[in-house]
Amino acid sequence: MITDRLRLDGRTVIVSGAGGGGIGTSCARAVSEAGAVVVAVDRDQDRLDAIELPGELVRVRADIGTPEGVQAVVDAAPGTLFGLVNVVGGSLIPHWAPALDFGREQWDAALDLNLHHVMFLSQAVARRIVEQGGDGSIVTISSTGGVVAAPYHVGYGTAKAAVLGLTRTLALEWGRYGIRVNAVAAGSITTPRATSAPQDPAVAGRGVPLGRRGTPDDVAGAVLFLISDLAAYTTGAVLPVEGGALQRLGLFDDENIPVHVTNPQILARINGTSEN
Known part of the structure; x- marks a missing residue:
């Protein structure tokens, strides 16, 4: 059955930033439910200790912004690192x-947090996979802010755009080893850190065609697809998970009407009130 290709039994998957109950935790749970051995990585021991998964779990407290932290993570991965x-x-x-x-x-802080570790942890994982004989999958969480301009967010937007360029480059170079490299462009996602205060659903979903903010599980579903054999012929791809927000230019209002259109006859046709 094609759904069997979602299974990750016998494979080890590292998830960086797995603590905190947000996207990382949901991704760790998704690959665990698919049968993977999960190496959960976080800098905070309390966040690591709070992780509960249905399958085998290896907790690693490490700072992946350092060479020592990266090596500690890869060294802690048991079995076949996939x-x-x-x-x-x-x-x-x-x-x-x-x-x-x-x-x-x-600037340096934004790029350190969002870009540099992606390169060097991916490199260390790829080296291990190549030593094993090849066959692996890497998925990086980017952002819609890396696909379109992110005003007043120049460091973050630049870093997330660079992640997409890095994804494509690594996909080209590492395809010969059977390593697929893809990314998810996440939109507005409700996480414990991003939404510390309750939000009006109508306001939170403004500008999103599906009318709501995303959840960590929305992102985790896309990650599971890309990392699994269901995406065996997909590499260098960027999968948007953003409720359709990227499909509408900023020149459209919440009713999907171009803001520059003021002609009453055109507005009547758009709104279905024209007699012609």
Whole structure:
């Protein structure tokens, strides 16, 4: 059955940023439910200890922003290392600023948090897979902010766009080893860190054709597809998980009407009130 290709039995998958109850935790749970041995990585021991999965779990407290942390993660992976889900990333309050005011410290911090570790953890995992004889899958969480411009978010947007370029380059280079490299462009996702206060659903879903914010499980479903053999002929791809938000230009309002259209006859035709 084709659904059997979703199974990851006998394979080890590393999930960075697996703690905290957000996207990383949902991704770890998804690959665990598919039968994988999960190597859950986080810098916070309490967040690691809180992770509960149905299958075999290896907890690794490490800072993947350092060479020592990267090596510790790969060394801790038991059995046949097959996959990696790069989740670590995000945007801190200081990362929001007009580009004219964006400082070097902010810039370095945004790229450190969202880009550099993706390269070097992916490289270390790929080296191990090549040593094993090849066959593997790497999925990185990027953002719609890396697909379209992210105003007042210059560091984050640049880093997430670079992640997509890196994904395509690694897919080209590592395809010969049977390693697939893909990315998910996540949209507005409700996570414990991103939404610390309750939100009005109508406001939260504004600008999204599906009318709601996404959930970590929405992202995890896409990750499971890409990392599994269901996507065996897919590499270098960027899968949007954003409720359709990328399909509408900013020149359209919440009713999908072009904001520059003021002609009453055109508006009547759009709204279905025209007699012609």
